[in-house]
Amino acid sequence: MATARTENPAPMLMGLSKQNGQLRGQQKPAAPQSGPPGIGHPVKPPHLLQSAAPQKHGAPPNSGGIRFGDDWKKNLQLPPKDMRIRTSDVTSTKGNEFEDYCLKRELLMGIFEMGWEKPSPIQEESMPIALSGRDILARAKNGTGKSGAYLIPLLERLDLKKDNIQAIVMVPTRELALQVSQICIQISKHMGEVKVMATTGGTNLRDDIMRLDETVHVIIATPGRIVDLIKKGVAKVDRVQVMVMDEADKLLSQDFVVLIEEIISYLPKNRQILLYSATFPISVQKFMSKHLQKPYEINLMDELTLKGITQFYAYVTERQKVHCLNTLFSRLQINQSIIFCNSTQRVELLAKKITQLGYSCFYIHAKMMQEYRNRVFHDFRNGLCRNLVCTDLFTRGIDIQAVNVVINFDFPKNAETYLHRIGRSGRFGHLGLAINLITSEDRFNLKSIEDQLVTEIKPIPSSIDKSLYVAEYHSELHGQEAHDVALEEHP
Known part of the structure; x- marks a missing residue:
């Protein structure tokens, strides 16, 4: 599978800031691998x-x-x-x-x-x-x-x-x-x-x-x-x-x-x-x-789940989570990803870990100064970094078309939060992937959320078909035909 790394995994000199939420090495992050035209080209943030x-x-x-x-x-x-x-x-x-x-x-x-x-x-x-x-x-x-x-x-x-x-x-x-x-x-x-x-x-x-x-x-x-x-x-x-x-x-x-x-x-x-x-x-x-x-x-909500989003879980211990995340990064074809934690402290710790593993990473949470939150939000939205670690602050209505993978590093406690989190991928009918890291304490919440949303969150396979979450393009002439075929293959 194509790698998701934005830099070489060589040892990095981290330019860390506890305030600005942007953790990255000295190398330039690569442009996203796929996504809508224009990603990676910054635009000015809106004036108030x-x-x-x-x-x-x-x-x-x-x-x-x-x-x-x-x-x-x-x-x-x-x-x-x-x-x-x-x-x-x-x-x-x-x-x-x-x-x-x-x-x-x-x-x-x-x-x-x-x-x-x-x-x-x-x-x-x-x-x-x-x-x-x-x-x-x-x-x-x-x-x-x-x-x-x-x-x-x-x-x-x-x-x-x-x-x-x-x-x-x-x-x-x-x-x-x-x-x-x-x-x-x-x-x-x-x-x-x-x-x-x-x-x-x-x-x-x-x-x-x-x-x-x-x-x-x-x-x-x-x-x-x-x-x-x-x-x-x-x-x-x-x-x-x-x-x-x-x-x-x-x-x-x-x-x-x-x-x-x-x-x-x-x-x-x-x-x-x-x-x-x-x-x-x-x-x-x-x-x-x-x-x-x-x-x-x-x-327009006959069903609560999102049609274009494929959902998996990986059963791990707390100590295995970072290793599992590293494996996902190396095997998935990530355009941009959002990684959710359940507390601000864990957001900053995980962002630091991800940077130490050799990946560019931003983080955002409610305790950051507003000017830094604004900068992280706009820079991530404009494709300047591939991975964002955040709290549930980021689940409400945030529309970043290039996000094709959401990872629940910490599993949420209720169905509503879960639905809003995974909804950050697969924007406007596009395909997306949601992966949940589940510990023994989370298994009851997993079952409860499956029941409430009338959906099945499947065990993660050894290899994930990239056609489930990587953008496929169709021609002008055969657009509807390609769309119909895609739905038949991935209903």
């Missing part, structure tokens, strides 16, 4: 407050873009076409087009330049309802396009003649806030002066207060920070049209629910609320009955 400058495509966007009669699509700067085979989670659509929803041309330009060719199932189901102004409770699998499902109608409904905050997107983590803000900025870049602000805890509050002196249309925020800004009177939300809750189950957990209730108390009574998540516990039902008005319910 930004409106994308109009692109030159024949005419300024807010003048109508292209002259009447022109084929405006010919002027788009499209990314390289992603020809990887996808599972039915994102391909079994009704056949709708983005143009069917009467969206502004400038918004369509941004959508297509993101590489989004057609709506995914969750986008087909929820976009027309969201555009109508009705509340939504939507349940869909990780990595199937939930961000686009709420950002597209949110941007379509903005009135740029008004200078007030019109939409709030609530997310549970800082990394997800930055990711969503970047997507929002990119798809709105042809719309003119759309002002997008990301605000999270751990950053300078004074900077956020100064930014809110200027026009802001869309705020993407974590709950604690937006409550602070509202109470200080600088984030005026009395004219907000829509509030989105991404990863709603986490936002309605004990950690956040009091803050969420407080935020809603400041919103106008006729606001729209959109809830999106992969799992919906009882807390969501209570919230829905209290705050949502005749919500439209969408459930």
